[in-house]
Amino acid sequence: xxxxxxxxxxxxxxxxxxxxxxxxxxxxxxxxxxxxxxxxxxxxxxxxxxxxxxxxxxxxxxxxxxxxxxxxxxxxxxxxxxxxxxxxxxxxxxxxxxxxxxxxxxxxxxxxxxxxxxxxxxxxxxxxxxxxxxxxxxxxxxxxxxxxxxxxxxxxxxxxxxxxxxxxxxxxxxxxxxxxxxxxxxxxxxxxxxxxxxxxxxxxxxxxxxxxxxxxxxxxxxxxxxxxxxxxxxxxxxxxxxxxxxxxxxxxxxxxxxxxxxxxxxxxxxxxxxxxxxxxxxxxxxxxxxxxxxxxxxxxxxxxxxxxxxxxxxxxxxxxxxxxxxx
Amino acid sequence: xxxxxxxxxxxxxxxxxxxxxxxxxxxxxxxxxxxxxxxxxxxxxxxxxxxxxxxxxxxxxxxxxxxxxxxxxxxxxxxxxxxxxxxxxxxxxxxxxxxxxxxxxxxxxxxxxxxxxxxxxxxxxxxxxxxxxxxxxxxxxxxxxxxxxxxxxxxxxxxxxxxxxxxxxxxxxxxxxxxxxxxxxxxxxxxxxxxxxxxxxxxxxxxxxxxxxxxxxxxxxxxxxxxxxxxxxxxxxxxxxxxxxxxxxxxxxxxxxxxxxxxxxxxxxxxxxxxxxxxxxxxxxxxxxxxxxxxxxxxxxxxxxxxxxxxxxxxxxxxxxxxxxxxxxxxxxxx
Numbered sequence: 001x002x003x004x005x006x007x008x009x010x011x012x013x014x015x016x017x018x019x020x021x022x023x024x025x026x027x028x029x030x031x032x033x034x035x036x037x038x039x040x041x042x043x044x045x046x047x048x049x050x051x052x053x054x055x056x057x058x059x060x061x062x063x064x065x066x067x068x069x070x071x072x073x074x075x076x077x078x079x080x081x082x083x084x085x086x087x088x089x090x091x092x093x094x095x096x097x098x099x100x101x102x103x104x105x106x107x108x109x110x111x112x113x114x115x116x117x118x119x120x121x122x123x124x125x126x127x128x129x130x131x132x133x134x135x136x137x138x139x140x141x142x143x144x145x146x147x148x149x150x151x152x153x154x155x156x157x158x159x160x161x162x163x164x165x166x167x168x169x170x171x172x173x174x175x176x177x178x179x180x181x182x183x184x185x186x187x188x189x190x191x192x193x194x195x196x197x198x199x200x201x202x203x204x205x206x207x208x209x210x211x212x213x214x215x216x217x218x219x220x221x222x223x224x225x226x227x228x229x230x231x232x233x234x235x236x237x238x239x240x241x242x243x244x245x246x247x248x249x250x251x252x253x254x255x256x257x258x259x260x261x262x263x264x265x266x267x268x269x270x271x272x273x274x275x276x277x278x279x280x281x282x283x284x285x286x287x288x289x290x291x292x293x294x295x296x297x298x299x300x301x302x303x304x305x306x307x308x309x310x311x312x313x314x315x316x317x318x319x320x321x322x323x324x325x326x327x
Numbered sequence: 328x329x330x331x332x333x334x335x336x337x338x339x340x341x342x343x344x345x346x347x348x349x350x351x352x353x354x355x356x357x358x359x360x361x362x363x364x365x366x367x368x369x370x371x372x373x374x375x376x377x378x379x380x381x382x383x384x385x386x387x388x389x390x391x392x393x394x395x396x397x398x399x400x401x402x403x404x405x406x407x408x409x410x411x412x413x414x415x416x417x418x419x420x421x422x423x424x425x426x427x428x429x430x431x432x433x434x435x436x437x438x439x440x441x442x443x444x445x446x447x448x449x450x451x452x453x454x455x456x457x458x459x460x461x462x463x464x465x466x467x468x469x470x471x472x473x474x475x476x477x478x479x480x481x482x483x484x485x486x487x488x489x490x491x492x493x494x495x496x497x498x499x500x501x502x503x504x505x506x507x508x509x510x511x512x513x514x515x516x517x518x519x520x521x522x523x524x525x526x527x528x529x530x531x532x533x534x535x536x537x538x539x540x541x542x543x544x545x546x547x548x549x550x551x552x553x554x555x556x557x558x559x560x561x562x563x564x565x566x567x568x569x570x571x572x573x574x575x576x577x578x579x580x581x582x583x584x585x586x587x588x589x590x591x592x593x594x595x596x597x598x599x600x601x602x603x604x605x606x607x608x609x610x611x612x613x614x615x616x617x618x619x620x621x622x623x624x625x626x627x628x629x630x631x632x633x634x635x636x637x638x639x640x641x642x643x644x645x646x647x648x649x650x651x652x653x654x655x656x657x658x659x660x661x662x
Binding site: 242 | 387411413414423424430431447509512
């Protein structure tokens with residue numbers, strides 16, 4: 001019992017239940033099973049990115065380029081396949097290399113220069129944001145990519161990244177299952193493997209970690225590449241769900257991923273947190289996002305309510321954790 | 328403890344505040360001069376109360392969308408409709424909002440199709456769920472294929488061409504087309520249209536600015552005008568940007584004149600004073616009004632406005648010759 005109370009994600013579970021009960025009580029459409037399908041989908045699009053972002057934060061670093069890297073990967077895959085008339089899977093693989101490369105670059109620069117990751121990734125964030133629009137316009141002559149839905153390999157890729165199936169009346173999107181898988185893998189790595197111990201160690205105290213022989217540099221680079229991998233995955237989802245990509249999208253999402261991780265119990269200073277918590281954080285965000293719409297509240301106040309809900313969830317989180325520690 | 332002296336001092340303070348407040352009143356301008364707009368009090372329909380969701384790609388706080396929304400609200404009030412307005416400029420997020428409307432089992436959906444590919448899936452879901460969908464503002468080429476019943480808006484390229492032709496007639500040689508939301512398909516289409524309409528009369532150059540940060544919009548346009556003195560016309564794609572561009576032109580000392588797409592209350596004043604030469608109007612209030620009113624007609628009587636064809640709400644020009652007829656409505660905030 002005490003061990004359960006000491007888990008980082010406990011606060012977010014309580015917050016999630018509170019938000020769920022709240023919207024269940026006030027918003028009629030929220031009670032229907034079909035709405036849950038939509039809520040889970042919205043949460044999964046945040047949650048898939050929140051897992052590696054949480055791991056990275058436990059390892060003591062930030063990645064502000066995560067949001068635009070999603071768009072950059074989707075653009076790479078789409079334009080490469082379309083312009084050279086290749087099977088879309090070629091584009092998919094090439095964009096994976098690209099996204100991992102961005103992650104590697106972030107990790108390499110942070111570990112080599114010792115400049116805080118906040119600044120390094122702010123730089124890559126701005127570079128990618130500009131390159132997304134500039135390259136897209138240069139290559140395809142417009143600000144969105146061309147529709148690739150009739151190209152070879154599209155259907156198989158869509159089946160993997162953006163399919164959906166019905167359970168009764170509820171439509172479940174594939175991303176929800178992928179999300180569960182990623183959370184499971186993240187949790188397993190963190191709690192059951194040696195690299196998991198390394199992540200906690202480098203985030204807690206770099207010097208003592210290095211002293212006991214933890215490969216600090218490799219661990220951090222791998223964490224950044226993990227973010228790159230998931231950004232690629234989300235990029236592929238966006239591409240195959242909607243067939244085209246707008247070059248300006250994804251800006252601002254990096255903070256949503258970080259918020260989800262923080263609600264889930266990650267400390268901004270590193271060394272503490274969990275992957276499951278980040279999943280609950282994403283779910284809180286997704287429920288609030290949709291719940292406000294289901295409740296029919298004035299759209300002008302949307303962001304305000306969102307802020308209130310998030311503050312509420314975070315404060316509750318802190319309070320629960322303090323109670324747990326006191327025991 | 329209240330002593331007589333402190334009571335007296337308190338009264339004095341109150342009197343001073345009142346005097347200040349009275350002196351602080353403005354004798355002209357401000358809210359007091361606004362006429363009340365009561366466009367929606369013409370009686371209410373006795374049809375059952377329907378719930379309609381309007382979902383747009385508005386970047387929060389844009390005056391253009393304020394007009395669309397006012398039109399929609401006026402129609403909703405008349406037609407006994409509960410209007411649920413929501414918005415998100417990000418395509419997939421907007422699709423999620425449409426999905427939420429379907430989950431909420433609304434009676435009808437009015438949606439903008441600025442990013443048609445992203446919205447396609449959600450709109451089809453709505454059609455399959457037998458929820459009537461009308462489109463407004465953007466999506467002129469795609470609405471029919473998606474199973475949408477009606478469309479209200481203007482053709483952005485035609486509007487752009489009309490603007491380009493007028494600029495050519497006026498003898499402009501170099502035009503600066505200011506795009507205030509980098510990556511927005513409809514805005515790019517407008518500038519492309521301007522270029523096409525302008526034809527061989529001269530050069531059209533695009534300039535990207537960030538509409539979420541007006542000071543940077545101003546300085547970017549100023550810098551461009553200082554750098555390139557040959558620019559003789561600036562065409563902006565939104566009213567707030569046009570007003571900023573006027574200031575930029577003054578600041579840079581350039582002779583460039585400002586023209587624009589879309590209007591709002593401030594812009595009407597600028598056209599009257601001659602700061603802005605003309606504006607292309609697509610009647611946003613009408614778009615919002617018709618979207619809701621058409622759904623009411625469809626739900627209560629099975630009518631389809633436009634008979635399955637696009638209903639164009641623009642483009643028309645507003646300049647000094649016809650500004651007075653528009654100005655009185657702009658004062659009320661409905662044009």
